[in-house]
Amino acid sequence: MAVLYVLIPLALVLAGAGVLAFRWAVRSGQFDDVETPALRMLIDEEGMLTNDDRASTRS
Amino acid sequence: MSEARTHTVTISAPLAPETPCVHCGLPVGPRPVLATSEGDSLPSAFCCTGCRVVSEALGAAGLGETYYRLRGVATSTRTVSPGGERPAKSDALQLAELDTEAFLAQHTTEAAEGLRRTQLFLDGVHCAACVWLVERLPFEMDGVAEAVLDLPRARLSLTFDAEAVQLSEVGRWLARFGYAARPMRTEASGQRTEAERKLLVRLGVAWALAGNVMLLAFAFYAGLDAEADATMAAFARWVSLALAIPAVAYGAAPFFQRAWASTRLAWRARDPRRLHIDTPIALGIGVGTLHSAWATVSGQGEVWFDSITVLIAALLTARWLQLRSRRLAGDASERLLSLLPSMVRRVSDSGETVVARLDELARGETVEVPAGEVIPVDGIVTRGESQLNNAVLTGESRPVPVAQGDAIEAGATNLVTPLHVRVEATGEATRVGRLLKWVRDEEGRKARVVLLADRLSGYFALSVLSLAALTAVVWTFLGTPSVAAQHVVALLVITCPCAIGMATPLAMAVAAGRAARGGIFLKSDAATQRLTEADTLVLDKTGTLTEGRMTLVETVAAEGVAAAAALDLAAVLEADVVHPIATALVAARGCPGQRAEGVEAEAGQGVRGIVDGHAVVVGRPSWVWAQRGEASQASADAALADAVERFAEAGHTPVAIALDGQLAAVCAIGDRLRDDALAVLRTLDAAGLTIYLCSGDHPAAVAAVARTLGIPTERAHGGVAPEAKRAAVEALQAEGQVVVMVGDGVNDAAALRAADVGVAVGGGSTASLVAADVFLTRPGLAPLAEAFAGTRHTLGVVRRNLGISLVYNVGGAAAAMLGLVTPLVAAVAMPISSLLVVASSILQRSFPNEPGNGRAGEPAHSVSPTPRLAVS
Numbered sequence: 001m002a003v004l005y006v007l008i009p010l011a012l013v014l015a016g017a018g019v020l021a022f023r024w025a026v027r028s029g030q031f032d033d034v035e036t037p038a039l040r041m042l043i044d045e046e047g048m049l050t051n052d053d054r055a056s057t058r059s
Numbered sequence: 060m061s062e063a064r065t066h067t068v069t070i071s072a073p074l075a076p077e078t079p080c081v082h083c084g085l086p087v088g089p090r091p092v093l094a095t096s097e098g099d100s101l102p103s104a105f106c107c108t109g110c111r112v113v114s115e116a117l118g119a120a121g122l123g124e125t126y127y128r129l130r131g132v133a134t135s136t137r138t139v140s141p142g143g144e145r146p147a148k149s150d151a152l153q154l155a156e157l158d159t160e161a162f163l164a165q166h167t168t169e170a171a172e173g174l175r176r177t178q179l180f181l182d183g184v185h186c187a188a189c190v191w192l193v194e195r196l197p198f199e200m201d202g203v204a205e206a207v208l209d210l211p212r213a214r215l216s217l218t219f220d221a222e223a224v225q226l227s228e229v230g231r232w233l234a235r236f237g238y239a240a241r242p243m244r245t246e247a248s249g250q251r252t253e254a255e256r257k258l259l260v261r262l263g264v265a266w267a268l269a270g271n272v273m274l275l276a277f278a279f280y281a282g283l284d285a286e287a288d289a290t291m292a293a294f295a296r297w298v299s300l301a302l303a304i305p306a307v308a309y310g311a312a313p314f315f316q317r318a319w320a321s322t323r324l325a326w327r328a329r330d331p332r333r334l335h336i337d338t339p340i341a342l343g344i345g346v347g348t349l350h351s352a353w354a355t356v357s358g359q360g361e362v363w364f365d366s367i368t369v370l371i372a373a374l375l376t377a378r379w380l381q382l383r384s385r386r387l388a389g390d391a392s393e394r395l396l397s398l399l400p401s402m403v404r405r406v407s408d409s410g411e412t413v414v415a416r417l418d419e420l421a422r423g424e425t426v427e428v429p430a431g432e433v434i435p436v437d438g439i440v441t442r443g444e445s446q447l448n449n450a451v452l453t454g455e456s457r458p459v460p461v462a463q464g465d466a467i468e469a470g471a472t473n474l475v476t477p478l479h480v481r482v483e484a485t486g487e488a489t490r491v492g493r494l495l496k497w498v499r500d501e502e503g504r505k506a507r508v509v510l511l512a513d514r515l516s517g518y519f520a521l522s523v524l525s526l527a528a529l530t531a532v533v534w535t536f537l538g539t540p541s542v543a544a545q546h547v548v549a550l551l552v553i554t555c556p557c558a559i560g561m562a563t564p565l566a567m568a569v570a571a572g573r574a575a576r577g578g579i580f581l582k583s584d585a586a587t588q589r590l591t592e593a594d595t596l597v598l599d600k601t602g603t604l605t606e607g608r609m610t611l612v613e614t615v616a617a618e619g620v621a622a623a624a625a626l627d628l629a630a631v632l633e634a635d636v637v638h639p640i641a642t643a644l645v646a647a648r649g650c651p652g653q654r655a656e657g658v659e660a661e662a663g664q665g666v667r668g669i670v671d672g673h674a675v676v677v678g679r680p681s682w683v684w685a686q687r688g689e690a691s692q693a694s695a696d697a698a699l700a701d702a703v704e705r706f707a708e709a710g711h712t713p714v715a716i717a718l719d720g721q722l723a724a725v726c727a728i729g730d731r732l733r734d735d736a737l738a739v740l741r742t743l744d745a746a747g748l749t750i751y752l753c754s755g756d757h758p759a760a761v762a763a764v765a766r767t768l769g770i771p772t773e774r775a776h777g778g779v780a781p782e783a784k785r786a787a788v789e790a791l792q793a794e795g796q797v798v799v800m801v802g803d804g805v806n807d808a809a810a811l812r813a814a815d816v817g818v819a820v821g822g823g824s825t826a827s828l829v830a831a832d833v834f835l836t837r838p839g840l841a842p843l844a845e846a847f848a849g850t851r852h853t854l855g856v857v858r859r860n861l862g863i864s865l866v867y868n869v870g871g872a873a874a875a876m877l878g879l880v881t882p883l884v885a886a887v888a889m890p891i892s893s894l895l896v897v898a899s900s901i902l903q904r905s906f907p908n909e910p911g912n913g914r915a916g917e918p919a920h921s922v923s924p925t926p927r928l929a930v931s
Contacts, residue, residue: 004291008298011274015267022263026256033209039187040194 080105082114116235122195126188154234155414156242156402157226166242170218174204177226179215182239184208192236200224200232212386215240242401255382262375265310268302269368275299276365280883296355299364306368307348310375314341325517332517336560339520343555344371350548360545363552366885370557373893381564384571385582403435404428406479420485429477433470437489440465442479444662448472448639458639460663470805474638475662491805510584511857512563516556523554523872530876542878550875553885554868558892562860565900570853573906578837579846586832588857589816590850592797596743597788597810599802600754600764600777603820604840605730607803609639611647612711614726615702623648625723629677629716631655631670640714641666643728644677665714676717680725683715699725710760730760732767739840740768746847749796753779753787755806784810801843818843845906852905860896867892 025031081103093104105111117123156162167177184193189208193215196206202224207216217229230240275295283292318341325333347363354360405415406425417435420426425441428434434447446458449471458474461467467480469489486492527547534543567584574581581587601607616622630648632655633641655675658668665678667686676686680703684696699715702725706713711729715722744750751774754761758777765775779787784802788810791798800807800814808830811817819831820843828834835842871888874880880888 005294008275008294012271012298012302015271019264019267022267023260026259026263029252029256031256031259032252033211036190036208036210039190039210042187 082111113235113237117192120199120235122192126192154227154230154240156416157230157240159402159416161416162226162242163221167221170204173220173222174218175221176216176218178243179217179230180241180243181208181213181215181233182241183237184210184213186210189238193233193238196229196232200229203229214243251386255379255386258375258379258382261310261313262372262379265306265368265372265375268306268310269365269372272299272302272306272364272368275302276882276886280886293358296362299362300352300355303348303351303364303368306371307344310368310371311341311344313378314344314371314374318342330517331521332514334517334520336512336516336519336556336563339516339523339554339556340370340374340560342520342523343367343551346548347552347555350544360541361549361882363548363882363885366552366882366889369886370555370889373557373890374560377561377564377568381568381584384568384575417485420482422482422484424482426480426482427477428473428480430473430475433472434467434478434480435469435485436480436482437468437484438466438480438482440467440478441481443476445473445475445478446638446663448474510563510588511854512559512861515559515861519556519559519868523551526554526872526876527551533876534878546875546878546880549878549880549885550872553871553875553880553888555889556864556868557889558864558867558896559861561893561896562864562900563857565897566853566856566860566903569900569903570849570856570905573903574846574849577842577845577906578835579842579849579906580834580836581846581850582832582834586816587850587853589797590799590833590847591854593799593816593847594748595751595791595796595798596748597751597753597791597798597800597814599784599800599807600752600756600761601730602803603801604736604752604764604768605732607730609643609712609728610731611643612727612729612731613706614724615699616724617699617722620718620723622724625716625718626726628670628673628675628718632658632666632668632675632677636660636666640712640728644714644726674719677714680713680715683717683722686717686720696722708759708763710757710763732764733839735839735841737768739844740770742844743847748799748847750774751787751791752776753784753810755779755781755784781806781809785813788813818846849906853903856900856903856905860899863895863899864892867895 082105103111103114105114114123117126163175167175170176181193184190190210193208194206196217197203202220202222203217204220205216205218208214209216217226219226219229233240275298278295279292283295314337317335317337321333321335321338325331325338344367347367350360351362351364351367354362401417402414403417403420404412404427405420406412406427412427420436426436426438430445440461440463442463444460444462446460447467449459449468461478466483467478468491469485470491484492527550530550531543531547534546563584567581567587570587571581598604611626614622614626616625626644626648630644633644634655635658655668655670658666660666661678661682663679664682665676667674667676667678669675676683680700699722703713703715706725706727706729709727709729711727714726714728716724716726740750750770752761752765752768752770753776756777761775761777762772765772776787784800784807788798788800792813792815798814799816799818800810801818801820802808802811803820807819811819811830811832816833817831819828819834820840833846835846867888871880874884
């Protein structure tokens with residue numbers, strides 16, 4: 001089980017890296033607005049709806 | 060809208076009034092505005108000219124197709140639209156402010172080289188299409204480097220080159236599509252974002268530490284034997300200790316700070332009931348950590364690191380959710396902090412008009428106020444004669460005539476002709492400014508409402524401490540002091556009120572979120588709780604019980620005259636007149652499309668002109684009477700005169716219409732009661748609330764409304780000044796009543812702040828939103844009744860949560876005193892109690908969102924994607 005003496009510190013280093021990454025993400029404002037980016041992915045010049053979809057939304 | 064060129068046509072084929080408007084999707088109503096694009100067989104129907112203009116602008120810019128494809132996709136239901144039903148309006152003066160040096164210096168920050176960044180509030184954004192359209196800015200305008208829209212908060216971050224583009228141009232581009240850009244004036248929302256980010260980082264760190272401590276603890280639970288592998292066990296404990304120290308010192312720091320503050324407060328007051336819920340939490344965390352640390356160092360005894368770190372992370376999560384659920388409400392009140400114009404038109408000695416900042420203005424200078432703009436200062440009229448709408452100040456919706464020499468107040472709207480005003484007071488020195496200042500100063504001073512959980516926590520802390528003492532004594536007697544210490548620590552850790560600490564914030568956060576979806580914004584937990592304790596309701600009249608604008612209430616036509624025809628002719632005559640009565644007539648009849656000739660207006664009296672070959676006179680009955688020709692029949696006159704008298708008694712403004720020298724009709728123009736007013740008041744009355752009516756409007760009009768709504772006359776007061784409203788609320792409070800004040804104008808702001816709970820309704824004015832504890836963005840009074848019912852339900856959930864927590868704590872305490880609680884038991888039992896509270900909060904049914912209910916709560920523009928007529 002001696003490997004644990006290496007693995008546990010390694011896990012902690014990974015967790016620390018995760019925390020740092022999270023801190024960076026929060027500070028750069030990525031969590032300030034979690035709703036608009038979800039819409040932004042729909043916005044694309046090629047469009048998300050096909051022509052058929054579009055026709056069906058019209059009367 | 061692929062074709063830019065469209066032209067208006069009139070077609071005879073009637074269109075169903077419920078046909079959705081091509082642009083906004085609302086029903087077009089009886090008088091749609093029609094437009095045909097070339098190569099299109101069907102005309103497009105719009106609800107109003109505004110929608111047609113926006114739609115054509117989109118087409119002309121080649122943006123229409125994508126816009127309408129994205130429209131209705133993921134329509135935001137929570138965007139706060141302070142204007143209520145009114146469409147966003149951009150003000151030329153407000154845009155001018157964006158270009159000033161002072162604005163650039165104060166409100167923009169240096170971005171990359173040569174670029175500046177600023178944030179603007181953007182009214183009128185509501186769905187994916189808006190995001191797309193607004194974020195096209197960099198492609199459409201040179202000099203704009205980046206445009207990022209935060210849809211729920213309606214904020215636009217703009218990175219631009221101040222040399223290449225002026226912000227006012229950006230504002231005008233946005234205005235073409237119906238978005239009103241407003242400068243963000245306050246720092247508060249920036250501070251809130253900062254606080255939220257800090258808490259989120261704390262939360263992330265707390266969970267990362269808790270997760271790792273948990274992993275190590277699992278090794279022990281899974282059978283790591285401290286005797287068989289002493290080195291490994293010691294290593295695991297030391298690592299846990301190392302992880303727990305930052306979790307307690309950094310993650311739990313806010314709990315310790317608040318616990319310390321409340322302990323000092325309770326000590327000074329000699330009242331243990333003052334103890335905050337964070338006190339027992341901090342006690343549990345502190346004792347558990349110290350004991351575990353000692354156990355690690357000495358190598359003997361139990362460690363509780365896993366329970367403690369998870370507890371900290373869970374509590375921080377609840378607090379963060381709570382903070383997040385409040386931010387929409389906070390943002391909205393801030394967005395509206397631009398009631399008074401910050402730019403004015405200064406008239407120099409040479410008679411030129413220059414746009415200047417309000418704060419540069421000195422007393423004695425003269426400003427010009429064109430028709431339709433808000434008076435920026437308190438002052439004396441030096442030139443011009445006009446009518447003012449004082450509704451914001453007094454709640455009186457009838458226009459007030461002003462002439463040279465009259466004193467006027469900032470906040471009123473100039474209605475008819477331009478005025479020159481000599482400045483007497485600006486900014487905070489004006490009457491409105493003073494009122495707003497009072498509201499702001501009062502913000503921190505409002506007596507803190509003791510929340511249910513806090514009321515409990517004092518007793519809770521006391522009983523835990525006495526149980527701990529009892530345990531220590533009994534176990535020292537039965538066993539050894541070290542066994543006693545073990546059990547005391549177990550007791551303090553297991554009864555650490557995690558579930559109690561989460562019970563209120565979680566239930567309130569979930570309720571606030573659900574309420575916001577229905578257009579009800581609860582600014583604080585205290586307001587939510589207070590609303591359920593209220594026994595007195597004070598209502599404003601104008602804009603609260605009534606619609607707050609002049610509408611056609613009733614028409615009586617002379618014999619042989621079709622009322623509709625007479626009204627149509629009157630509407631045509633009034634089409635170009637800026638006056639609430641004219642607006643009401645035009646709004647009632649739509650715009651028939653004809654034009655009047657030879658229109659002559661007599662200030663304060665009426666208008667006459669030729670429409671369709673008829674000589675039409677519309678105006679004050681006495682004036683129209685005097686104008687009528689010889690042919691007028693005496694009997695018809697008498698009938699109409701009766702009607703005039705009846706209208707005046709009911710508090711409406713009578714307007715007479717004469718056609719070709721003959722009296723044709725009289726109509727009542729007034730502020731109509733909201734359709735749901737009576738039903739809602741009945742519900743609230745049945746709920747045991749005593750209802751008062753308190754309005755700045757004419758006492759006769761107030762009495763008429765009170766009669767209609769069945770409010771006893773002694774509880775209906777008219778002609779009440781803003782300061783008197785506040786006094787009235789305070790007088791009721793002095794009688795020991797918990798007062799809810801409902802209002803919408805600046806005149807209500809002080810009363811809203813003074814009341815136990817202030818409720819601002821229907822996209823009210825800036826000041827009322829800032830002063831209120833609760834505000835309703837949905838038109839009508841139904842949300843008021845919902846707010847009462849919803850908060851009552853929410854408090855039920857809070858009580859249920861507290862009940863669950865207490866049962867857990869009593870059980871835990873009993874087990875700990877019997878010596879049955881080990882770290883493993885705590886690690887299992889603590890999360891279960893918290894999970895129960897989380898489930899109970901999330902599954903609550905307060906503020907139900909029935910189909911149709913949520914819809915109505917959205918700003919008028921966001922209606923579900925409906926089949927569209929001829930969009931091509």
